[in-house]
Amino acid sequence: MMKRRLVIGLAVVVVISGLLLAAVLHRGAAETSGFGQVPEVCFFDAEPELTAVSSVEGDTDRLLPLGYESPSDVGIYVTNVRFSLADGKTYQAGSRRYPGGLPTQKNEFGYIEKRSDGGGWEYYSELSYLTSDIGGSAVPVFRETMPACLPSHDPGEYRVTYYFREILGQSTVGDELYSVSHTYSVPEASGSPCDVLGVKATLGGFMPADWRDGRVTLTLRGNGGDAPWLDTGSIVWERKSASGRWEDVPNEAGASVEAETSAAYVRLASEDSTYGYIYNDVFGCGDTIASYPALDVHIPENDAEYRLTLRFTENGDGSGEEYTLALVFGFAE
Numbered sequence: 001m002m003k004r005r006l007v008i009g010l011a012v013v014v015v016i017s018g019l020l021l022a023a024v025l026h027r028g029a030a031e032t033s034g035f036g037q038v039p040e041v042c043f044f045d046a047e048p049e050l051t052a053v054s055s056v057e058g059d060t061d062r063l064l065p066l067g068y069e070s071p072s073d074v075g076i077y078v079t080n081v082r083f084s085l086a087d088g089k090t091y092q093a094g095s096r097r098y099p100g101g102l103p104t105q106k107n108e109f110g111y112i113e114k115r116s117d118g119g120g121w122e123y124y125s126e127l128s129y130l131t132s133d134i135g136g137s138a139v140p141v142f143r144e145t146m147p148a149c150l151p152s153h154d155p156g157e158y159r160v161t162y163y164f165r166e167i168l169g170q171s172t173v174g175d176e177l178y179s180v181s182h183t184y185s186v187p188e189a190s191g192s193p194c195d196v197l198g199v200k201a202t203l204g205g206f207m208p209a210d211w212r213d214g215r216v217t218l219t220l221r222g223n224g225g226d227a228p229w230l231d232t233g234s235i236v237w238e239r240k241s242a243s244g245r246w247e248d249v250p251n252e253a254g255a256s257v258e259a260e261t262s263a264a265y266v267r268l269a270s271e272d273s274t275y276g277y278i279y280n281d282v283f284g285c286g287d288t289i290a291s292y293p294a295l296d297v298h299i300p301e302n303d304a305e306y307r308l309t310l311r312f313t314e315n316g317d318g319s320g321e322e323y324t325l326a327l328v329f330g331f332a333e
Contacts, residue, residue: 034312034323036190036223037197044201044214044302046332050082051184055159058180062087063142063164065182068150077282077289079150083142092167093129093140095177099170105163109140110179112150115157124151125283127160139170152197153221153285155188189223194312194323197221197289201329203299216295216308216329227290228312228323229265236309237297246307249298257308260293265316267292302331 032038050067064084085091092098095105110127128149129140142164151158161181166173189195198219220227237257238246249256259266269287297308306329314320 032324032326034193034228034321035196035220035325036192037187037195038325039196039199039327042199042201042216042327042329043332044299044329045203046201048080053182053184055183056180057182058161059178060086060180062089062166062178063091063162063180065162065180068184077149077152078147079152081146081148081150083144083146085142085144090167091142091164091178092172093142093146093162093164095163095165097165097172098139098167101172105177108163110160110162113159113161114151114154115159121159124158127162128282139167141167149282150184151283151285152186153283153289155186157183157185159183189221191223193223193225193321194228195221195223196325199327203302204296214297214299214329216297216327217291218327219289219291221289222287225314226287227267227269228314229267229316229318230259230292231265231311231313231318232259232261233264234311235259235295236307238307238309239300240305240307249306250300251298256298258296260296265313265318267316305330 048069050069052067053065056065064086066082066084068082069080094109096108107126109129112124112127113121114124116122129146148160150160159181160183161179164178164180165176166178196218200217202215204213204215222228235257237249239249241247267287267290269290295308297306299306308327308329310325310327312323312325314322
């Protein structure tokens with residue numbers, strides 16, 4: 001009788017151990033499901049990756065487009081475009097004359113075209129900027145990096161034309177209207193329901209002095225449907241131990257990870273006006289693209305590897321299909 005009880009007891013231990021091991025292994029995997037274009041590693045405070053533009057034409061001896069960061073953490077549709085101020089002069093963005101005067105072109109800042117199936121260029125939309133000012137004036141001035149509203153949701157080849165005039169102080173110089181253009185491509189969507197368009201990871205200050213915190217923002221695209229909703233109650237922040245296992249980051253001075261929102265399910269898409277016109281439906285793509293409130297993460301040491309696991313749902317009430325996104329983070333050298 002004792003042998004039988006012993007065998008049963010051992011069997012129970014084996015079953016429980018197996019379940020625990022399976023749970024550990026499952027947690028260790030944290031497999032991404034439902035997402036494509038997932039970066040292999042995301043780096044805190046890394047220099048933005050620059051994609052060179054192509055087919056540059058126009059007044060390039062004055063203003064030269066170099067490349068773009070797509071998309072940036074500025075907003076859903078906003079891309080940082082890099083320029084070289086080739087001749088050292090100052091140029092205003094757009095065709096308007098300062099002071100006074102009306103725009104001389106239908107599209108004040110420029111326009112965007114898309115390659116048609118027949119190989120030609122077709123008008124797509126006007127060009128919009130978020131520009132810096134000179135001395136607090138309303139004169140939009142070209143900088144080395146300009147945040148521009150460029151399509152990133154609709155695969156295809158695009159040509160962007162920028163208007164500009166020379167400016168001295170806060171006044172337009174002469175009557176000459178200049179322009180430059182370049183092309184760029186939006187890659188085809190993956191076969192997954194959602195794609196990762198951008199991940200931005202930055203380090204914060206020392207609060208308190210013995211550990212640093214970080215902040216993560218991301219931009220997602222729904223392929224064939226709307227972007228998903230983030231389940232803010234199911235966020236997991238882990239650190240890889242010396243043995244190679246993923247473990248919860250110690251909870252110090254509050255939660256180890258927090259979403260900058262009180263909503264249970266959230267996304268910042270075209271229906272959200274919290275951050276102004278950036279989130280308006282610029283290109284008629286509805287809620288295909290969404291950004292998400294910043295995620296503040298606790299970083300006890302900067303020589304470790306971290307993992308952020310996020311759960312998303314198809315609908316804003318938590319119903320429908322569920323997707324999981326696991327992102328691994330390191331530190332830029």
